[in-house]
Amino acid sequence: MSDLDLTRFSINQMTVKQLTLPELAAACRDLGVPAVGLWRAPVQEYGVEAAARLVRDAGLTVTTLCRGGFLTTVDADERAAALADNRRAVDEAAALGTDTLVLVSGGLPPGAKDLRAARERIADALTELAPYAEDHGVKLAIEPLHPMFASDRCVVSTLTQALDLAERFPAHQVGVTVDTYHIWWDDTAPEAIARAGAQNRIHTFQLADWITPLPEGVLNGRGQIGDGAIDMRQWQGYVEAAGYTGSIEVELFNEDLWAGDGRELLAETARRWAENVEV
Structure with missing residues (x-):
C-alpha cells in the first residue's frame, strides 16, 4: 500500500x-500502518x-x-472498585506508551433516573483520577456516546456535556474524544469542537460511519467509512480548524466486517481512510 499516505492513520484494534x-502487529507492519488504538481486554489477555514489547518491536x-x-455507580464498594480499575487502566496506558486513555463514562445505575446526578458522580471520580x-x-479523554446509549452505557451524550466535565480540570489532565459516529447528528458539535480546540482538549479523533437501516444490535452497527451518512x-x-494535528483513528464495531478476513479488512479500511480524509 505504498501508494497511500497513511502517516496520520491509526487502526483501532476493535475494527x-x-x-x-x-496478527494485527504483523499486518500493520506489512501494510505500512503506523499506529494502533488498543483495547484493554485483548491486551490483558496477551499480557500488558x-x-x-510487541507493538514497540513492530514500530x-x-x-x-x-x-x-x-464511574456513575452510587454503591460505595462499586465506586471503589471502579476507581481501582481506572487506575489500572492508567497504568496500562503508560506501559503501552500511549498518553491517552478513552473514558466511556457509564450509564444510569439500576433504578436511577437522574442524569445530572450521574454526571456529577463522574466529576467526583475524575477529581481522584485526573x-x-x-x-x-x-x-483522560471523555467520549460522548450517542443518546441511545445514555441509559446503560454513557450518560454523557454530547461534546458540550463532555466539555462541561473536562473544564473542571486542567487540559493536560482531562479532555475529550471526538468520534464522528456519536456526534454527527448534533448541530452544536462544531461549536463544541472549536471550544475544545481553543483549550487544547481534543485528545483523540475517531471515525466511523452511520449506516441505515441500523443493523440488529445497535452497539455493533458502525459502518465502514464512506458507506453512510457522515461527511x-x-x-x-x-477538528483541524480547532488546531488538532494528531492521528485520525478508525474504530468500527460491525459483525459483518468481523466475519471476514482481518488483513483484508485492515487494507480496505486504510484505503477508505485515504479516500475520505485530507492528508
Whole structure:
C-alpha cells in the first residue's frame, strides 16, 4: 500500500477484532500502518508488558487505550472498585506508551433516573483520577456516546456535556474524544469542537460511519467509512480548524466486517481512510 499516505492513520484494534494482537502487529507492519488504538481486554489477555514489547518491536505508535470509565455507580464498594480499575487502566496506558486513555463514562445505575446526578458522580471520580493520570503521563479523554446509549452505557451524550466535565480540570489532565459516529447528528458539535480546540482538549479523533437501516444490535452497527451518512472531511475540517494535528483513528464495531478476513479488512479500511480524509 505504498501508494497511500497513511502517516496520520491509526487502526483501532476493535475494527479488526478477528485479528490476534500478534496478527494485527504483523499486518500493520506489512501494510505500512503506523499506529494502533488498543483495547484493554485483548491486551490483558496477551499480557500488558508483552503487548508493549510487541507493538514497540513492530514500530507501532499506540494512539489510545480504550477504555476507562463506568464511574456513575452510587454503591460505595462499586465506586471503589471502579476507581481501582481506572487506575489500572492508567497504568496500562503508560506501559503501552500511549498518553491517552478513552473514558466511556457509564450509564444510569439500576433504578436511577437522574442524569445530572450521574454526571456529577463522574466529576467526583475524575477529581481522584485526573491527578493520578497526570502523574503517569496519561490524559483522560471523555467520549460522548450517542443518546441511545445514555441509559446503560454513557450518560454523557454530547461534546458540550463532555466539555462541561473536562473544564473542571486542567487540559493536560482531562479532555475529550471526538468520534464522528456519536456526534454527527448534533448541530452544536462544531461549536463544541472549536471550544475544545481553543483549550487544547481534543485528545483523540475517531471515525466511523452511520449506516441505515441500523443493523440488529445497535452497539455493533458502525459502518465502514464512506458507506453512510457522515461527511468525514467536513468533520476533519472542524477538528483541524480547532488546531488538532494528531492521528485520525478508525474504530468500527460491525459483525459483518468481523466475519471476514482481518488483513483484508485492515487494507480496505486504510484505503477508505485515504479516500475520505485530507492528508
